[in-house]
Amino acid sequence: MSETLTFDIVIVGSGIAGLRAAIEAARVSDSKSSIAVITKVQAMRSHSVSAEGGTAAVLYPDKGDTFESHIYDTIKGSDFLADQDAVDFFVRAMPAEIYQLEHLGMPWSRTEDGRIAQRNFGGYNFPRATFAADRVGFFEMQTLYDTTRKFDNIQFFQEWFVTSLIVDHGTFRGLTTIDMKTGDFHPFNAKAGIIATGGAGRLYRFATFGYSSTPDGLSLAYRAGAPIMDMEFVQFHPTGLIPSGILITEGARGDGAVLINKDGERFMKRYAPQKLDLASRDVVSRAIMTEIQEGRGLKDSVSGMNYVLLDLRHLGAEKINERLSGIREIALKFKGIDPINEPLPIRPVCHYTMGGVKTNISAETPIAGLWAAGEAACVSINGANRLGANSTAECLVFGAQSGAGAAKYVMAQPTRSLDIQSVAQDEKRVFDEILHGSGSENPYEIRNEAQTIMDKYVYVYRTGTGLEQGLRELRALHRRAFRHVDDQAREYNSNFINVLELESMFEISEIILVGGLNRTESRGAHSRTDYPKRDDEHWLKHTLVYYKADEPRLDYAPVTITNYQPTERHY
Amino acid sequence: MDWLRVGETFKLRVRRENPATKTGPAYQEFDVPYEPGLTVLEALLHAKESFDHSIAIRFSCRMASCGSCGMLINGLPRLACYTQVNEMSATTIKVDPLDHYPLVRDLVTDFHGFFEKHKSVSPFLLRQNVAEQETSKSEYYQTNSELDGFLQFSYCIKCGLCNAACPTMASDSKFLGPQALGQAYRYVADSRDEGAIQRLKAVDHEHGIWRCHFAGSCSFVCPKGVDPALAIQKLRGLTLSKSSASRAGTSLMPVKTTK
Numbered sequence: 001m002s003e004t005l006t007f008d009i010v011i012v013g014s015g016i017a018g019l020r021a022a023i024e025a026a027r028v029s030d031s032k033s034s035i036a037v038i039t040k041v042q043a044m045r046s047h048s049v050s051a052e053g054g055t056a057a058v059l060y061p062d063k064g065d066t067f068e069s070h071i072y073d074t075i076k077g078s079d080f081l082a083d084q085d086a087v088d089f090f091v092r093a094m095p096a097e098i099y100q101l102e103h104l105g106m107p108w109s110r111t112e113d114g115r116i117a118q119r120n121f122g123g124y125n126f127p128r129a130t131f132a133a134d135r136v137g138f139f140e141m142q143t144l145y146d147t148t149r150k151f152d153n154i155q156f157f158q159e160w161f162v163t164s165l166i167v168d169h170g171t172f173r174g175l176t177t178i179d180m181k182t183g184d185f186h187p188f189n190a191k192a193g194i195i196a197t198g199g200a201g202r203l204y205r206f207a208t209f210g211y212s213s214t215p216d217g218l219s220l221a222y223r224a225g226a227p228i229m230d231m232e233f234v235q236f237h238p239t240g241l242i243p244s245g246i247l248i249t250e251g252a253r254g255d256g257a258v259l260i261n262k263d264g265e266r267f268m269k270r271y272a273p274q275k276l277d278l279a280s281r282d283v284v285s286r287a288i289m290t291e292i293q294e295g296r297g298l299k300d301s302v303s304g305m306n307y308v309l310l311d312l313r314h315l316g317a318e319k320i321n322e323r324l325s326g327i328r329e330i331a332l333k334f335k336g337i338d339p340i341n342e343p344l345p346i347r348p349v350c351h352y353t354m355g356g357v358k359t360n361i362s363a364e365t366p367i368a369g370l371w372a373a374g375e376a377a378c379v380s381i382n383g384a385n386r387l388g389a390n391s392t393a394e395c396l397v398f399g400a401q402s403g404a405g406a407a408k409y410v411m412a413q414p415t416r417s418l419d420i421q422s423v424a425q426d427e428k429r430v431f432d433e434i435l436h437g438s439g440s441e442n443p444y445e446i447r448n449e450a451q452t453i454m455d456k457y458v459y460v461y462r463t464g465t466g467l468e469q470g471l472r473e474l475r476a477l478h479r480r481a482f483r484h485v486d487d488q489a490r491e492y493n494s495n496f497i498n499v500l501e502l503e504s505m506f507e508i509s510e511i512i513l514v515g516g517l518n519r520t521e522s523r524g525a526h527s528r529t530d531y532p533k534r535d536d537e538h539w540l541k542h543t544l545v546y547y548k549a550d551e552p553r554l555d556y557a558p559v560t561i562t563n564y565q566p567t568e569r570h571y
Numbered sequence: 572m573d574w575l576r577v578g579e580t581f582k583l584r585v586r587r588e589n590p591a592t593k594t595g596p597a598y599q600e601f602d603v604p605y606e607p608g609l610t611v612l613e614a615l616l617h618a619k620e621s622f623d624h625s626i627a628i629r630f631s632c633r634m635a636s637c638g639s640c641g642m643l644i645n646g647l648p649r650l651a652c653y654t655q656v657n658e659m660s661a662t663t664i665k666v667d668p669l670d671h672y673p674l675v676r677d678l679v680t681d682f683h684g685f686f687e688k689h690k691s692v693s694p695f696l697l698r699q700n701v702a703e704q705e706t707s708k709s710e711y712y713q714t715n716s717e718l719d720g721f722l723q724f725s726y727c728i729k730c731g732l733c734n735a736a737c738p739t740m741a742s743d744s745k746f747l748g749p750q751a752l753g754q755a756y757r758y759v760a761d762s763r764d765e766g767a768i769q770r771l772k773a774v775d776h777e778h779g780i781w782r783c784h785f786a787g788s789c790s791f792v793c794p795k796g797v798d799p800a801l802a803i804q805k806l807r808g809l810t811l812s813k814s815s816a817s818r819a820g821t822s823l824m825p826v827k828t829t830k
Contacts, residue, residue: 027705042629042682044729045637099707105696105761107718107725114712135726138636142725146694146754158682181675182591210632243608246634302607330634333653334608444620487625491591492676495624 001427002184004418007036007155008410010175010190011403012162012217014039015046016137016392017374018196019144020399021406026151028407036188037148038157038177040212040497044145047198047210048395051137052326053251054121054129055396056389057094065126067091072564074390077123077280078383079524079534080566081230081542081559086361086379088562090397097396098130106143108132109323119323120254121388123280123571127254129389134249134326137392160186161497162216164426165193165224165370166419172369174418175220176426180497183490185431187423191413192369192406195221195357196399199375203509204350205451208240208247217376219504221357222511226365227544227555229378231355231508232515233525235386236460238284239310240349243303244334248310248327248346250388253277255323257312259288260343261296267308272571279571282385282525285348289460292347300345309343316340348460352391354382354525355515358544358557363402369409371402380542383559384524434503435488435496439481443499446482450474450502454509458516462528467517474513478506507547514552515543536566574660575605581656583614584665585626589676598665599623605656611664612640612651615678627677635794638730642678643667648732648792669735671744685731688747692755692773697766717762724757724802726795733789733799745778749789749799752780756802759809771810780806 009025011018014037025035039046058065070091075082102108102116109117109131121129132139148154159180166174166187174189197217201209222228238259239248253259258277261267271287272279279287288308291297297306312320317340320328324339331337331344356378363371363379374395381394457470482502487495521535522528544555575581580602588595601618603609612630619626628651630640635653644654645665656664672680698704733749734740740748747755755774759767774780780803789799 041631041637042639043686045631045639047632047637049636049728050632050634096707099710100705102710103696103698103704103707105758105763107722108710110713110715110718112715114714116710135636138728139725142727149690149693150695181681210634210637212631244633334634336608442620444624485624489589489592489625489676491589492627492679493625494627
């Protein structure tokens with residue numbers, strides 16, 4: 001074991017939520033708290049940089065937008081599984097976040113009169129997706145990261161991998177890490193922790209996510225005793241470019257692009273007569289898969305993937321170059337197609353996990369001294385289906401909540417000594433059982449098989465028998481001998497890190513399968529052909545999953561309903 | 572026309588070295604099957620996952636947004652995820668770590684100094700009234716032409732290819748480099764910024780803007796179309812006009828550039 005590092009607040013993750021948390025904690029503590037941002041990637045490499053289309057906020061009440069409209073659109077989008085008090089808080093906090101970013105240098109796109117521009121997005125009754133061309137997440141990351149450079153009390157630990165949280169009698173005390181550059185094992189003694197590790201989308205093979213989006217953070221909190229909420233709700237974005245899965249922003253449809261099948265038909269009119277291509281994502285993804293299953297899709301000869309088309313041609317070169325230059329660059333480079341001249345081949349792609357570590361409106365988890373924010377958390381404002389442009393927004397609002405909460409908390413807490421026994425225990429697990437473990441199987445092949453199980457059984461449409469089969473296959477795969485590391489070097493051993501990530505992938509995949517199998521209804525993104533209807537009588541409730549050594553323990557919690565009673569959704 | 576055809580294999584030559592254990596340098600060769608659209612990153616991951624798990628490589632988004640996978644590909648600084656094997660028009664792809672960065676291992680270099688240089692130019696919006704900057708009830712107005720004045724410079728993804736391509740970085744390790752200087756200009760050129768004087772001071776020295784001798788290789792290799800060489804020219808112009816203005820007793824505070 002190497003030197004123990006001591007901080008007031010440790011933030012795990014350096015995406016939008018983690019950076020926003022760091023800035024707020026630095027401000028609230030008036031630069032008095034010491035803040036560590038621990039990230040397994042370098043600064044600016046987090047997957048938040050890939051967010052494209054927009055960040056939702058009510059900026060123009062003078063033009064007819066209202067808080068109530070954003071609140072209701074979000075709740076309706078969630079298929080009434082969102083907690084309505086949380087949505088209310090979130091929507092009212094958002095405009096200040098947009099202006100705050102702007103004051104920090106965010107290059108928002110502008111209207112003719114120099115104000116912040118907004119575009120249309122799916123599921124909204126007002127064009128409230130605030131945008132900076134189609135590189136919104138990247139610019140938000142840049143603005144926040146650059147701003148952290150102002151604060152001397154924010155220290156980055158880049159390419160440090162967190163292996164466990166240290167929790168003593170229900171209170172967070174610190175965590176253990178591997179410094180990837182040297183291979184050294186360092187405990188951190190900290191009064192408060194914030195989990196901001198993003199989504200778990202690399203549980204799937206066909207995903208918009210970068211390779212780093214594995215569920216390490218969820219697994220840390222889960223093993224430390226925090227419940228994981230609503231993980232069976234996985235969002236499949238309608239427009240993943242085949243075969244890479246790279247995201248084509250919903251902003252394309254917001255700006256007028258349309259979906260067509262192999263006959264050139266605008267099929268969304270049969271599924272969402274009012275909102276058409278701008279229905280919520282779960283609705284559009286189901287429509288695409290129904291088109292494909294009923295023989296109206298196309299098939300890519302190289303990858304064997306079925307797809308439909310996203311047509312941007314009628315938008316014209318000027319609009320595409322001004323507002324959608326990023327996706328044109330992507331389509332040209334990764335598919336050799338210019339959307340100015342040709343429609344893009346797309347299909348639903350794993351894009352977001354609605355579930356995460358359970359928190360309240362203050363971003364607190366049930367573990368004292370531990371907060372969670374962003375995609376890693378579940379407040380829940382997204383319920384069973386998130387609306388586009390609400391994710392980067394959620395990272396900002398609840399990142400700030402967690403930073404402020406942690407900063408206030410640590411001022412009243414004395415520094416305690418770290419429980420050396422739990423540190424030693426994790427060091428033993430990580431080094432003796434994994435790095436020096438033995439096995440004959442290629443962990444990368446095991447990972448591919450695990451992802452293929454998720455692609456196959458837990459995609460847009462699900463069945464009870466499929467989920468049962470998936471769970472059996474996943475558990476059998478988990479028993480195979482992949483816990484070993486061929487690379488025995490200390491320095492930058494990503495083979496080692498990848499095997500640790502794979503353990504967390506098994507844990508969280510199991511939670512998704514178990515939660516989905518138990519939930520015998522269709523709600524939002526969880527669509528079961530054997531239970532095609534929403535069942536409010538039995539299932540208007542959140543799934544909570546707790547860690548147990550043999551298999552996960554399930555529990556349920558009520559949904560907070562304030563002003564909006566559940567009704568059937570139409571788009 | 573495709574240089575390689577489906578089913579053919581090509582040679583991937585990977586430079587292996589671990590300075591901590593004094594292993595290497597040596598090139599390791601892999602035969603990788605070609606398929607249309609295959610990127611150098613995918614080829615490297617194929618080698619790592621199928622043949623040798625110990626190859627050290629940094630990568631994440633695979634869509635040229637995160638800036639992780641900069642390396643020399645057949646001698647040129649490029650992003651591996653943004654380079655298709657076919658476009659190299661070669662049957663051998665040779666990959667080396669970026670020049671001008673300390674080596675960690677294999678293709679992974681140490682960016683500590685890079686991030687420190689970036690920090691040294693105050694890469695954030697500076698306003699004289701900080702309290703007002705931190706209250707968030709409405710936006711600073713900015714016209715589209717004011718936005719265009721700095722937007723291309725804000726596409727920087729901090730991949731560091733520009734510094735690897737810069738011949739001045741090779742001869743002067745203290746040189747701030749095109750990345751940091753480009754970002755200094757990005758904020759100076761922002762119509763909302765009031766920190767030009769402070770920032771120009773941070774770059775007006777022998778290891779700053781005056782060190783550049785305009786090889787232009789930074790702008791040539793940037794995968795996002797940023798033109799750091801132009802930014803350095805502009806910073807020189809602003810610095811000169813600032814000193815002549817102060818000699819004449821006039822104030823340029825704040826320096827703004829608008830079209």
